[in-house]
Each structure stands twice: as C-alpha cells, then as structure tokens.
Amino acid sequence: MLNKLIKYLSSLRFTILLICLLAMIFAVGLWIPQQRLLKTIYLQWQKNAPGLVAFLDALGLTTIYTSPITITLWLLFFLNLSLVLWQRWPIIKSRITLSDAKIADPVTVGGYPFRSSYPLPGDLDSEKIIGLLRKNRYTILGDASGFYGVKNRMAPVAFMLFHLSFFLILLGGVVSVYTEFVGYLDLAQGESFQGELSRYNASPQPKMPEIGSPPSASFTVKSIVPRVVHNTPTGISVLLVDSQGQKHDVDINRPYSTEHTSFVFKHLGVSPLFVLKDASGKETGGAYIKLDVLQRKPDRFVLGPFSYTATFYPDYVLEGGKRATRSMEFNNPVFFIAVEQAGKKIAEGLVPKNGALEFAGYRLEMRDMPFWVRFYVVKQRGLSILYAGFAIATIGVIWRLLFYRREIVGAVREQDGARCLVVAGRSEYYKSLAEDEFTKLFKDISGNG
C-alpha cells in the first residue's frame, strides 16, 4: 500500500495533475478579487455582496495564492519533484557513465533506429574516422573495429539542474516572504527620513517582517524633478543624500537600494507652500501641503480657520470658458481653489505659482511649488538565492533541450568485398531530424558527402 502511494506520488501523472490544479487555481485568482492585491475592489464587492464574499472567504478563494489548498498543492508538488529527482538520479548516473559495455554491434544492437553503411575510400585510415567523430564533439569508446560514441553526454545532468532550480526559487521565495517588510512613505522635497516606523503611511498599514527588522535607512530628499512629454511621464529624478553624504539618483526602474531594502518610486504629487495672511498682512498660517492632485482629481486641505478643495492644472488654459490643461507638462501650474468655512463655500478662484487668492479679508498665497513622492519601501532577503534559481533554470532548460544526446555505435568492416563504415545511431527527442543529422555526419566522415 505504502509502495503504491509512493509510486503514485512520484509519478509524472501526479505532477501533471498538480500543475493542472495549480494552473486552475491561478486562473480562478484572476477572476475573484483578491484581498491583498485588489483591496479597494474587494471591499466594494464585499459591501455589495456580503454573503457571497463571506462564502468565498471561508473557502479561501479571496486569498487564493496563500490559501491552505494552494500551499498544500505546492507542498505536494515539491514532494513529487523530490521523489522524481531521487528516483531519476541513479538512471541519470548510469546514462552519463562511460562503459565499454555500451560498445555494440551496429547491425544487431537494439534501440538504435538509424542504421546505415557507407563505403570507405581506400586511403581513409580507420583511426582517422574516430578522430573525425571526436572533432564532431563525440566522446568515443573503443576503436575502428567497434566503437560507441556519445555527443552531449552530460545532458541528463541538466534535467537535475533545471528541476533543482525550482528548490532554489522556492527557498528564495520563502526567505523573501518571511523577511519581507512593506510600507509606503510620502516624502516631499527637503524632508528627511531616519527610518522611523511612524513616518510610514497608516493606510495601507506597513507589513512587518516575520523574521528580521524593518529598514533602518536614513536620507534626505534633496530634489524632485519630474519629466513629462505631453501626457506621457517620461521620467523622474529624485535626488537623495544619505547619512554618509552620498548622493543617490532615484528614477523609475532605478530604486534606491540599501541593506536589502528598496525605495521604489511609486507616485508623484505636488506640495505647494501656501501662506495665509489676514487683513493686516500678518501671516496666520503657512505650510508645504502634500496634495494628491496629478490624477486630475481634487484634494482637500485645512489652513487657518478654513478648509480648501484644490484642483490642479499643470499647463493651465481657458478653453471655451472652461478651465483645462493643455498637457500634463508643468508649463503653467495653476490651482483652482474653493474655500469653505463651517461647511459653506465662501470663495473660489485661481492661484498660480507666486499668485494669491483673496477672500473674506484673507489672502492665500502660493509661494513655491515643489513636489512630493511616494516610495514603495520593501525590505526582503533571499533575492540572490531566487535570482540564482532563475539563472540555473535558464541554463538547465537550454542545456537539456538544445544540447540533447546523440549516441552512435559503429565499426569498420568488410562488406561485399568493400571496406565500409557500419553505423547505428539514436537521438533524444527526434528521429527524422536526427536521421538527417546522422546521414550528413557519416557521409562527410566517410567521404561520400
């Protein structure tokens, strides 16, 4: 019974079943909003269909990639893979071992579908044939009276290599998941960060690592310069200076990486310096305010006794009497601000850079308009193991599938009074295509090409 179970667990049939089940689970995960990946959509859906969502929650289908059933399938997959590798290793060892027992009669040997015979010119030395085969990257045992040759002898080792790389990817993945810290950090130009946990955005809440500590990096944001061509963001340059005074230029595709931590640029906003003056011209308030207005949506802020709704136009223009922006380039940045007091709108108007809006005896000035950025901060270990897994998988698959084995057995014999090269050959994966290859090889070697 146990043997039967082990036999099934180590079978390729079981591997294929597991892969099909995993693929189905991945596909299901595409259609059912996942709690962690699509939080907003998930919460909206939960509000609209609480019964259905609760049912799917209970089945683990809204956290499908980490659900018990998926983890069980992964465990079974790696158990299956381990058993397959364990069973295959002796076979691979015997296949790559060179032994004189592999020298066989090319006429009677079994398992070699290609068989042929080529007359040899009188001046062709038998041993030269062996030399020519070696030149064609065949490892040869024996001599012209009977030989065995193999090309890409070690190819089966690549099978092990490719499948072992899965374990490296698994190990790297597990290490990265358990050591992972994830948080969002909003920093404006001129702001410093000393690694304080309290500085991370409260929503979404930072994910603390199961093992290890959160990031300890410290730096100051010296400048933020976005680059936009018409409506396409073509780059951003965020200059950071760390505690050692070293400069780091962050761009899209170029995070600031230090001590297993990456500060990845995620989002851009403007943080204008608004100053509020009363009727006497005295400053009653002022601050750099981080506004999330670049997605053409208004944002709100409070300054002094008023609250404000700000809409931003990076390249302001009045089109047909309506406020608009020519492009997303920051050529003529203007805020349209609605001022409220006690929930009632009391004024509204345009505020360009270095301009002002006057209302109810007050004056709101915009003196400066730097930017702020949101960093996606992720700290995780194990990436080098993971990347090593990718590299080995790539090498393994190329090695195994392109440099496949060809085996030949042959002998130089007298046939019908003529000296002939009698050969038999076989190849992994291919029969017809290998026949072409063997025909060309032996014709060239025997001078019949």
Place this chain on the structure above:
Amino acid sequence: MAFWEMVFYLVAMVAYALAGGGFIYSFVFKNPRVVSKLTLLVAFGFLAQTIAIVARFNATGHLPWSGHYEYTLMGGWFIIAGTLFVGWQNKQLQGLAVGTVPLVLIMLGYGYMQNPALTPMAASLKTVWLYIHVYFAWLSFGAYSLAMAAGVLFLLKQKSEAQEVPNPTYDRFPSLGRLDELIFRYVVFGFITDTIMISAGAIWAKDLWGSYWAWDPVETWSLISWLTYGITIHLRVTFGWREKKLAWLAIAALSTVIICFFGVNLVVNTSLHVFQVR
C-alpha cells in the same frame, strides 16, 4: 500613426490577406504551384510591415515596444519573420504560412482598432530589461505560433493522406513524421525563450514595482502558459504524445499565449502590464 506607417501597415495587411486567401485556395482547390508565389507575397507584406515599423520608429524615436497596437505590429513581424526564415531554410516549410499568416492578419486588424497614437517612450519602459523581456516574449510567441502552424499543417496533411486521392498540395510539405518533430522543436524553442522572458520580467519587476512577483494578471497568465507548454514537453518526452495529440496540444496551447498578450487586458483592468499605454 505616422502617414507612411499607416500606408505600409495597410499594404502589409492587404498582402497578408491576399496571401492568406491564396494559401486557403491552394489547399482547397489542390493547386500546389501557387505556394511559392504566395510566399513571395508574404515576403512583400513583411517588407511593407518592416517599413511601417521604421516609419513609426522615425516618428517616435523608439521601437514599437508597448501597447496593444505596437504589440501586434512587432509581434506579428516576429511571427512572419520566423515563417519566412524557416521557409527560406527549408522550402518544404513554406506551407507553415497557412497557419501563421491568418493569425498575423487577425492580430494586425485587432491592433489597428486599438490605440495606434504616437507616444513618447513611457518612463517605466526605459530600461535594458524591456529589450530582454519583450524580445524573448516575441520570440516565444513566434515559436509557439509556428508550432501551432505546424500542428495545423500536420492535421490537414494527415486528413488528406487518409483520403483515397490525397491532395497533391501536401506533397510539397514535410512528411508527417518530420512535421511532428518540428512541432516539438518549435515548442522547445518557445519554452526556452519563455523561461528567459519570465526570469527577466521578474528581475525587472523588482526594480520597477518593488516586487519580483505580484500575481499580476499578465504575470499569472504567463505562468499558466509556461506550465501548459511545460506539460506539453513532458507529455511528449515521457508519455510519448505524438502526431495528432501533439498537434492538437500545440494548437490549443497557443490560446494561453494569446490570452496572456491580448485577452487579460480585455477582461481585467488591474494589470500592472499596461499594454494599453495612454
């Protein structure tokens, strides 16, 4: 779309449409003589498509790397390039165009309906990983398409040979045994380039999004596609699935790649792979 790009894009579509129709005619009406002429027509369409790509490059300053339209333009170019290359290497394989030309024609038609506006290179695409990732993605798509075309050819030829009077058009094409091995060879090439594409994508994603794997819909579907072709290789090598079974598998498996490239964004708008560049 740049003016000359549009002109040559349409010329390419017309050439492929005529060639596709011609291939179907030669198969249905058993006229094998036109196949080599049709291959010339495909080559003409390919030349026009190449000029369209050059015209777009001239207008934008970058190769068409992103967006559904650019994917169809460049992806289709790779498929036709592969078809012409194998047909040039081995004249018997010119018939693969019967599968690939209609596929590319549909792709180009679909691409034309998408967003062909000329846009500057988005910041997220300015990295060497783009070239590695997208180049290998196209290579794998091209190889899987050739596997599908070889599968179609295999099934047609097998059906013809079962008839009392076989269609002479199929005599020009490789034997069933060779077609069977070619299907496997294209699948193998596609699987290798697919593996490189996924590995490169994961490394790029770490720098761009901060996470090497985020279960993004396109990522997930590319994994499903990779697993499908992995199973195909195992079924062939270990279980000996050959000929008809393998041909059908190569045809069916291409659907996972098409869904990955074009289908996911149609039904899910949450992918980080913004093929619809705005």
